[in-house]
Amino acid sequence: MVTLAEVARHAGVSASTVSYVLSGKRSISAPTRERVEHSIKELGYHPNAGARALASSRSNILALMVPLRTDMYVPVMMEIAIAVATTARSHGYDVLLLTGEEGPAAVRRVTGSGLADAMIVMDVELEDERLPLLHAARQPTVLIGLPADTVGLTCVDLDFTATGALCAEHLADLGHREIAVVGEAPAVYERHTGFAERTLEGLRRRAADLGVRLLHRPCEGSYESMDGTLSRIFDERPGTTGFVVQNEAAIEPLLSLLRRQGRAVPEDVSVVAICPEQVATQASVRLTSVAIPAQEMGRRAVELAVAKLAGGAPEEQVTLLAPELAVRASSGPAPGTP
Amino acid sequence: MVTLAEVARHAGVSASTVSYVLSGKRSISAPTRERVEHSIKELGYHPNAGARALASSRSNILALMVPLRTDMYVPVMMEIAIAVATTARSHGYDVLLLTGEEGPAAVRRVTGSGLADAMIVMDVELEDERLPLLHAARQPTVLIGLPADTVGLTCVDLDFTATGALCAEHLADLGHREIAVVGEAPAVYERHTGFAERTLEGLRRRAADLGVRLLHRPCEGSYESMDGTLSRIFDERPGTTGFVVQNEAAIEPLLSLLRRQGRAVPEDVSVVAICPEQVATQASVRLTSVAIPAQEMGRRAVELAVAKLAGGAPEEQVTLLAPELAVRASSGPAPGTP
DNA sequence: CCCTGGCGTTGAAGCGCTTCGACACCCTCT
DNA sequence: AGAGGGTGTCGAAGCGCTTCAACGCCAGGG
Structure with missing residues (x-):
């Protein structure tokens, strides 16, 4: 194994000079720098x-806590994780992958051991049990997702309240007066996951403002579950003409079942999805949707973490990404609307 | 920050004693051990x-290289990654997440810097450009996937050749004489990804043995693509009654399109999928399938890596997991078979 | 009663790097 | 010409831990 000392000897300089060439923290004359760089290459040195x-x-490592549950919105998670890893690399950081399994203990371990310089925490719940520890930690932390209380925290998330509002508005504009929300699995609400509740709140408020009736039903991402949910929705509100789907696994089942029931999309019912763009464009109907900007979220989270490490970021900072609704082929005027 | 020296002072012993209590590499009397452990807890010490x-x-870190492409078999990747992370933790290791982006450079960096004790590499291609470097590396390496040449390598994978054979056999047993294979996206074959080619080979060989005609068509995971592929299949082989689908994103499009064309599953055509169990059971038809044992693969990979680190594993070792076909509702006797 | 040998514990020597203060040198300004 | 200020380089002191050799101690055997 090649050490810095060997490089120094090979280049005929002192160890500190090599170190300064590497870090750039002091000016080094061009000839010396070149000599050192040449030695580094020749010896194949890696610090x-x-x-x-x-x-x-400083470890130059960012810790990323991903949820353990592999059953939910997996593609989004993966996309975020990969965006985090690539962005981190471009800033000279590596990424340590922590699963939720250890829970708060993981925070303590990483924090205490100096394994990572900063933490990025995904899938934050409204009253997350990791929050107190994160507050106490020396390490800067960035949350992806919004807890109930953001005092002193740095968070990045899609503005799910605005997202909900946007969906309600779009359907209302098209003349729909009865809207059904196909939500996430019940477990998601039981865990008080912020994004699910916020979306709902946005939907409800805007729907109320616009005089639209709203029915919310949680739903697992399977055909059986969607089948049951759909029947119940039409039983309770036969006049439903608009759907907002948040559970991406429920999208295809919904479309399929509507087709089977002879309800045409978008002529009879309109569907708006909240999902990654790829899902929206590759579904059996090109879906009107609000995209979940997974990459952007991962990238921002890293950039905030890096900024905090450099001391150039405020302690408290909530970044809410503005939702964008892309109108595609799954939404149109409500039946009977000119 | 609490250091080992402070713990030693607090417990009234030397630093080395504390270290030995922590590592267990030397015997320590019970009273001393307890005193030290008590101090550790009281001071909240973390090494x-x-x-x-x-x-x-020794860094007690395992590096995991995941492919950068987020467009393919994502759930499988994620499941493996999470299985790797949890298994690693249970052996006292953390996991460093490397994306394919850096390519071979990542191997060199991690290898050279001693950042990780061992590497686990996913998505190995038949002639992977990282292989030479991995051979040269000091670190033990485990591949998930099989390259063309496995000499001196430790690999874990589903036995995709046997998987292909199993699918062909199942359909042949049911009396199907013309089988179509809906493969992965063309890009997957262009990259010479091992599992895709091996599956095909297994299918072809067994089909030939059993006198079954086989048609293979790559296919992207979208409706448009599946639509085109399906038309071409029935144009060329109107007598096709059996399908084997490897691209999990193409499954739902296929089922949907078959339905639309009035072909009943399994009465008119049978479908066998190669995909994670969850996908098979949650599809619109409960699918006869060969499961991709993602968790098992991740777990095994870590265990092999840990064994190699402990010196208790042979250099070369190829672990092929036996495929298991679960018969569900998407396959049945070929039309006209008693 | 002394010697031997294991057991429990210690001191000290690094592991390979960063960083601080010091220093030599040269240029510029007065 | 001498003072002053950069600029480029170096030596040495750690960072917090592991580990090796060594040592004191007590029990058992000769």
């Missing part, structure tokens, strides 16, 4: 991460 | 990861 971390008390 | 790595030249 030892442990030694570096010890001496500088 | 510094960098210092530990430097002194022991």
Whole structure:
């Protein structure tokens, strides 16, 4: 294994000079720099991460806590994770993958051991049990998702309240007066996941403002579940002509069942989805949708974390990404509307 | 920040004693151990990861290289990644997430810097450009997937050749004489991804043995693509009654299109899928399928890596998991068969 | 009663790097 | 010409931990 000292000897300089060439923290004359760089290449030198971390008390690692549950909105999670990893690399950081399994213990371990310089936490619940620990931690933290109380926290999320409002508005504009919301699985609401509740709130408020009736039903992402949910919706509100779907696994079942019942999309019923763009464009009907900007969220989270590490970011900062509704082929005027 | 030295002082012992209590590498009397453990708890001590790595030249980190492409078999990837992370934790390791983006450079970086003790590489191509580097690396490596040449390598994978054979056999047993294979996207074959080619080989060979005609068509995971593919299949082989689908994103489009064309599953055509169990059971028809044991693969990979680190594993070892076909509602006797 | 050998504990020497203060040198200004 | 201020380089002191050799102690055997 090649060490910095060997590089220094090879280049005929001191160890500190090599270190400064590497870090750029002091000016080095061009000829010296070149000599050192040449030696580095020739010897195939790679700085030892442990030694570096010890001496500088910086690990250049970002910890990413992903939820353990692999049954929900997985593609979004994965997309965020990959965006985090790539963005982190472009800032010189590596990413440590922590699963929710350990729960708060993971926070303590990473925080205490100096394994990571900062943490990015996904799938934050409204009253997340990790929050107190994160507050107490030395490490900067960025949340993807919004807890109930954001005092002193840095958060990134899609503005789900606005998203809900936007969906309600779009359908109302098209003349729909009875809207059904196909929500996430019941478990999601039981965990008080922020985004689900916020979406609902946005939907409800705007619907109320616009005089539209709204019915919300949680739904698992399977055909059986969607079948039952759909029957119940039409039983209770036969006049339903608009759907907002938040559970991406329920989208295809919904479309399929509507087709089977002879309800045409968008002639008889309109469907608006909240899902990644790819899902919307690849579904059996090109879906009017609000995209979940997974990549953007991952990227922003990393950038905020890096900024906090550099000391150039405020302690408290909530970044809400504005939702954008893309009108595609699944929504149209309500039946009987000119 | 609490250091080992402070714990030692607090417990009235030397630093080395504390270290030995922590590592268990030397016997320590019960009273001393208890005193030390008590101090650790009281002071809230966590060993510094960098210092530990430097002194022991062990980071207790496993690197996981995931493919960058977020468009393919994402749930499987995620499931593997999470299984890797949890299994790793249970062995005292953390997981560093590397994306394919950096390619071979990532291998060199991690290898050179001692950031990780071992590597787990997913999505291996037949002639993967990372292989030479992995061979040269000090670190033990485990591949998830099979390259063309496995000499000196440790690999874990589903036995895709057997999987293909199993699918062909199942359909042949049911009397199907013309089978179509809906493959992965063309890009997957262009990259010479092992599992896709092996599956095909297994299918072809067994089909030939059993006197069944086989038609293979790559297919993207969208409705448009599936629509085109399906038309072409029935144009070329109007007598097709059996389908094997490998691209999980194409499953729902296929079922949907068959329905629309008035072909009943399983009365008119049978469908066998190669996909995670969850996809098979939650599709619009409960699918006869061969499961992709993502969790098992992740778990095995970690266990092999840990064994190699402990020196208790052979250099070369190819673990092929036996496929299991679960018969569900999407396959039945070919039309006209008693 | 002394020697031997295991057991429990310690001190000290690094692991490979960063960083601080010091220093030599050269240029510029007065 | 001498003072002053950059600029480029170096030496040395750690960062917090592991681990090796060594040592004191007590029990058992000769």
